Amino acid sequence: MRCAVAVLFPVVLMLVACQREERDTRPQSALGSGEQPTPVTTLVPGGQRPSPTDNKAASFEANAFHLSEGKRLFGWFNCSGCHANGGGGMGPALMDEKWIYGSSMESIHATIRDGRPNGMPSFRDKIPDDQIWELAAFVRSLSGKAPSSAAPSRNDDMMAHPSENRMPNAATLGKSP
Amino acid sequence: MKRFASIAFVTAIALFLQGCAGWQSALDPKGPAASELAWLIWFFTGLCAAVWVLVMIALALPLMMRPRERAEPLVVDADADNRKLRVVLTAVGLTAVILVGLTLLSFFANRTLAAIGSDAALTIRVTGHQWWWEVRYEDATPSHILTTANEIHIPAGEPVRLLLTSTDVIHSFWVPSLSGKLDLIPGRMNVLDIKADKPGVYRGQCAEFCGAQHANMGTFIIAEPREKFDAWWNDQLEPAAAPMSDEAKTGENLFLKRPCVMCHKIGGTPAGGTVAPDLTHIASRQTLAAGTLTMSRGNLAAWIADPQGVKPGSHMPVVDLNGDELNAIVAYLEGLK
Numbered sequence: 155m156r157c158a159v160a161v162l163f164p165v166v167l168m169l170v171a172c173q174r175e176e177r178d179t180r181p182q183s184a185l186g187s188g189e190q191p192t193p194v195t196t197l198v199p200g201g202q203r204p205s206p207t208d209n210k211a212a213s214f215e216a217n218a219f220h221l222s223e224g225k226r227l228f229g230w231f232n233c234s235g236c237h238a239n240g241g242g243g244m245g246p247a248l249m250d251e252k253w254i255y256g257s258s259m260e261s262i263h264a265t266i267r268d269g270r271p272n273g274m275p276s277f278r279d280k281i282p283d284d285q286i287w288e289l290a291a292f293v294r295s296l297s298g299k300a301p302s303s304a305a306p307s308r309n310d311d312m313m314a315h316p317s318e319n320r321m322p323n324a325a326t327l328g329k330s331p
Numbered sequence: 332m333k334r335f336a337s338i339a340f341v342t343a344i345a346l347f348l349q350g351c352a353g354w355q356s357a358l359d360p361k362g363p364a365a366s367e368l369a370w371l372i373w374f375f376t377g378l379c380a381a382v383w384v385l386v387m388i389a390l391a392l393p394l395m396m397r398p399r400e401r402a403e404p405l406v407v408d409a410d411a412d413n414r415k416l417r418v419v420l421t422a423v424g425l426t427a428v429i430l431v432g433l434t435l436l437s438f439f440a441n442r443t444l445a446a447i448g449s450d451a452a453l454t455i456r457v458t459g460h461q462w463w464w465e466v467r468y469e470d471a472t473p474s475h476i477l478t479t480a481n482e483i484h485i486p487a488g489e490p491v492r493l494l495l496t497s498t499d500v501i502h503s504f505w506v507p508s509l510s511g512k513l514d515l516i517p518g519r520m521n522v523l524d525i526k527a528d529k530p531g532v533y534r535g536q537c538a539e540f541c542g543a544q545h546a547n548m549g550t551f552i553i554a555e556p557r558e559k560f561d562a563w564w565n566d567q568l569e570p571a572a573a574p575m576s577d578e579a580k581t582g583e584n585l586f587l588k589r590p591c592v593m594c595h596k597i598g599g600t601p602a603g604g605t606v607a608p609d610l611t612h613i614a615s616r617q618t619l620a621a622g623t624l625t626m627s628r629g630n631l632a633a634w635i636a637d638p639q640g641v642k643p644g645s646h647m648p649v650v651d652l653n654g655d656e657l658n659a660i661v662a663y664l665e666g667l668k
């Protein structure tokens with residue numbers, strides 16, 4: 155009996171971690187991309203925050219799969235062209251604590267979908283809605299707003315020194331191969 | 332009963348061997364590299380099988396023979412001991428000779444493989460992506476450089492040099508009928524020389540597990556006579572065909588307005604994405620999504636409507652399109668011969 159518990163307990167613990175990797179790659183909502191009424195502002199008379207209309211934000215936020223997909227798309231859709239790898243360039247840095255338009259999943263989703271006046275293009279119709287949520291989740295992870303157990307790690311080529319397998323070979327150092 | 336069993340056995344073996352023929356088999360070589368390897372496979376298998384049979388016989392014989400009566404078991408029989416020693420030494424010597432011989436054979440086979448492309452006139456850069464192949468034909472004239480996907484046309488009877496690399500994870504390029512496999516490694520360039528003796532279509536497959544859709548990462552080598560190959564290359568350099576019907580025209584507009592344009596390139600249009608297969612001449616290819624579907628109007632629609640159903644986990648997302656929009660885009664792509 156004790157033994158069974160000792161085996162079952164870690165197994166249950168391990169299964170709990172499966173959620174971190176859950177991969178739903180097909181959009182569930184029948185609404186067209188970008189049609190969800192995501193609020194552009196959190197200011198409403200009466201001081202009440204409008205609540206999101208679906209659970210995308212919650213289900214994408216801490217999911218390792220969606221975060222890493224977001225990271226891939228950040229490069230694919232050339233967000234890096236203006237924001238570098240989050241450090242900022244022509245567009246503002248995304249890895250700091252300063253947010254012009256708010257740091258919630260919903261506001262970042264709105265920023266990407268609808269654009270912002272000082273030069274952030276609108277990606278409405280150019281990125282499917284789920285992929286915008288993935289990007290939003292990844293953008294938040296840049297400033298540590300995603301659980302570190304799920305957030306994608308930094309690229310090798312951005313490390314202070316090359317990864318082990320790219321280090322110059324001591325034997326051939328200084329000689330051309 | 333016995334008769335039935337033997338018929339079943341022979342049929343099973345025949346079916347089994349059937350798998351050795353066809354467009355993707357190392358045992359049905361269609362080029363010098365594959366022939367060299369196939370010969371090596373048969374020779375190794377034959378020799379090792381013979382050795383195995385001899386060992387088994389040597390083991391079985393003493394087991395079946397009745398031990399000779401010996402009057403005095405403790406007396407040392409020098410003659411018999413010498414005989415045994417000689418048998419063991421001969422066996423060890425033979426083993427060493429066979430092992431060294433096989434090593435030499437494989438060494439010389441490797442030299443032959445390495446020499447195949449030493450005078451290759453054509454260089455093709457093959458880049459692995461999860462889960463498709465980017466194919467770029469190098470040329471000294473920049474306007475002749477051609478980028479396509481998943482299908483590799485080569486001139487038959489000529490050696491071709493493939494430069495293999497990857498952008499994400501390690502893949503492996505393997506066209507069993509033409510050559511051995513070689514890995515595509517991010518940040519590295521591997522060189523594989525291939526040659527197809529005769530025109531034909533040879534299937535290849537990613538041979539290094541690379542994620543969810545590794546099994547659906549196929550490729551096709553299409554070997555053609557030189558003139559046909561040159562004509563193909565020239566056709567592929569042309570920009571995409573202009574849409575012929577109103578529906579196709581609508582399709583082109585939709586393609587440019589919707590997410591498709593972010594990832595795919597269609598030559599001659601503003602679509603310039605480089606992270607997904609080039610679609611300039613998509614309808615001239617025989618398959619879709621790296622050999623997952625055969626090319627047809629229905630399959631194009633199936634793929635675009637639900638890539639995640641056809642190839643779950645693929646890096647092409649489901650794009651929300653209504654029926655008319657889907658039909659229009661398919662009509663447009665279908666015309667891109």
Ligand SMILES: [Cu+2]
Pocket residue numbers: 502503537538539540541542545546548
């Ligand atoms: Cu693979």
